[in-house]
Amino acid sequence: MIRKVFKKWMKKKQYGSIQFTISASFTLISLICMGSIGFILYSKMVSNTEEMTVEAASQLLNQTSVNLETYLRSMMRISDSMYYSVIKDKDISTDNMDSEMNLLYEANKDNLVSIACFKEDGELVGAAPIASVKGEVDIISQEWFEEANNQMENLHFSTPHVQNIFDDSSYRYNWVVSLSRIVELTRRGTNVRGVLLVDMNFSSIEQLFKKSNTMGNGGYMYLTDSKGGIIYHPRQKLIDGLAEKENNKVNAAYEDGSHKENFEGERRIVTVKTVGYTGWKIISVTPYSVYSMNFTQIRYFVIVIISAAMFILFFVNQFVSAKIADPIKRLNDSVKGLENGNLDVVIYEGGGSDEIQHLGKTLNSVVAQLRKLMDKIVIEQEEKRRSELYALQSQINPHFLYNTLDSIVWMIEGEMYTEAIHMVTHLARLFRISLSKGKTVITIKDEIDHAKNYMNIQQFRYKDKFQIVFHMDPEIYEYCTVKLILQPLLENAIYYGMEYMYGDGEIIVKGEKKEGDIYMSVEDNGPGMTKEVQKDLLKEERKIPTKGSGVGLLNVHKRIQLRYGEEYGLNIESQPDEGTKVTIHIPAILYDDWKKEKGELE
């Protein structure tokens, strides 16, 4: 139903025209292609922007990681220096390591809060800056002490905490990261275990990350321990106050590298890097809203470009489709004239593609052929009309009729009733076959009968002037022929051949089938004719004076050729004083077969 309505609408709006089809098809294809290109372009740009964002975040992350590791290494060097350069050379029972410790502390006090060395039982061996341990603090149960003992071969970094080991009457408190390790202390020549503690100022790490976060592109960076516990976060207090959330546990579990995630309804890229020595994780977070700021501009840019391209393409399509369709339209318009029956119309073949020009030329050629055919048909019809006219004319030729009727009258007057009856009978038969119910094609048998009837009548009139002999092969009787072809030849033979004969005139009519064709001849032994006369006999523009209706031979010849083609017709052979032979050449077509094909149309 919808298709019907659509087709009706298309027809009404003339949207079925070739120009519209070409234009619409091109436009649709352009739209699809441009849309695809635009989409791919936009996707690629978005992808590139994402990659660039990830790359920038990774670079900043790497730099921060390097800075942090450098810092941690420096702290480790301090610990190593303290251990290998000071502690190892000292006997704690006799030597004091405070001065060296102080020296080391003073050299690094910007990053250090304190350096301290404890015995295995938690007793303080030495510390810088010099301070006393709080009485209530149990050194052995401190996390840094326990971990140092657990990781004997390695250095241990604690998570940030407030240092609560030493008394400080200045009311200050310090956030530190404790670097602790097991050390070998020498006491009276024996080795005893101890723990070296280097408390790093956490503000150094905090400043490092604050700086990185200000350099960032809208995202932020934070630091966790290996289990995901936050060490530093730019929004730590808000997270602690439950005003915000962070996906720290999940992020810390990621492998190093970039990951996309969706957290609290926000898409973001998370880049993770593990810090050496500590197992800490630096996590960079770039929210989608940060790097998608450019997407709007890119999107609009792509839309404008695509729109402009589509706009241009639309007009180009119109132009191109008009160029293609215009010659076809002109061709179509010129053919319309032809459709209305005007064969004089000139088909457009001036422009357009080679095919259109060829089509125009071919149509012109077809129209020309049509005109020729039409003319041929007209001529044929004219010939037919003339031959019918001739036939009628000869049938009702006044002289032939008068003479024949005269003959009948004097036969009756002469009481030659039998001859009169014969004459009337032959005349009737003559008229019957002549008319043949209006057919132009009859059997050869009928044609021969017509000829015989004619000759019978003529013999009455031209008593004993000539003989007529019919040698017809019965095989040819059932073949068809154009009617009234023998009688004109016989008439000519009588008028031109027998006129000057006195009883020795002879007309022989033959008929046979040979090589698939029918040959019938009328031969007389009359005076014959010259080659010149013979040559012009079958020409339209002949200058030969004629008797009777005067169109007999040419009429017969033309009719045969019109019916059967130019390879058929009459052939005249004549020798002066010897006689004339006119041969009729027609194809052998059985009358029944002809009737089946065309007989009914006649």
Next chain:
Amino acid sequence: MSRKQWELFLAGMALLFIMGISIYRYTSQIPEEERYRLSVFSDSNDHNTKSILRQGMERASRDFHTDLNFIMFTEEQTEEEKEEIIIRELQKGSQGFLLHLDNPDLWIEKYSLMLEGRIVLALEVAFDYHPDNPSIWIDNEKMGHELAMELVKGRSENQKVILYKTEEKNKKDFLRSMGGKKALEENGIVWEEREAIDNEEENVLYLCFNQSATEQTAEMLKDNINSKCIFGVGNSEKNVYYLDKGMIHTLAVPDEYMIGYMGVKNICDRLSFRESSQGMEIDYILVSKEELYLPEVQKRMFPIVQ
């Protein structure tokens, strides 16, 4: 193409060109978020409180693209001087005011005409008489009550209880005092109220309702380390030191950072016509010496990395 089609084509191209330029220029500009201007009035003597509160507000001002102007009154300033400063600030055209004052209700009544429908928000204490104005508040009465209950738990039979006197005009302290008194009454404990602690007495427990009172009391009793006789408020460095030393038994510590942050956020939400609550209660914690260095407590008690 016909002339008409050419004209249409050129007109369309021109239109597209103009559109393209306009869109490019529009999207090239980094959209400037509207910045709000807020004024903060504070008459608190607690340096530590002001410092942490300010940190929270400054964090929020960065998050919500706001400019803050802090007006911190000191004890040395006279009332006339304070009023002159306030009026000058009110005339500057701030879109909102955060009041960290002893009595925000009085302030609104005094300057209501000049406020012209601008948003006024109270910090640490809620409005009583202007409930339409938002506030970020602590349940001061409850805090005083719980602090007093710690005192009740830690008190031995013969110990005397001295309350640091509060003025009614200082609403925050007054509410805490009310709560504390209620707790003592409920437990049948008799107390004495004093305006200042100027000498040391034996066998006394002190209940202080603000940071400075706590500090002063601790200073007074600093020779009596480990006495665990002070129940106070505030996480100043001194208070924390004395708590660590054992002189202070329990400290009540509100989350000043969140108060400051949420205060600015609330006003900005209102100015941007985003959904916001009428007010928000911020929690507090009660910390003893044993809990001082617990990881979750450390972050509250030692909020600033030095």
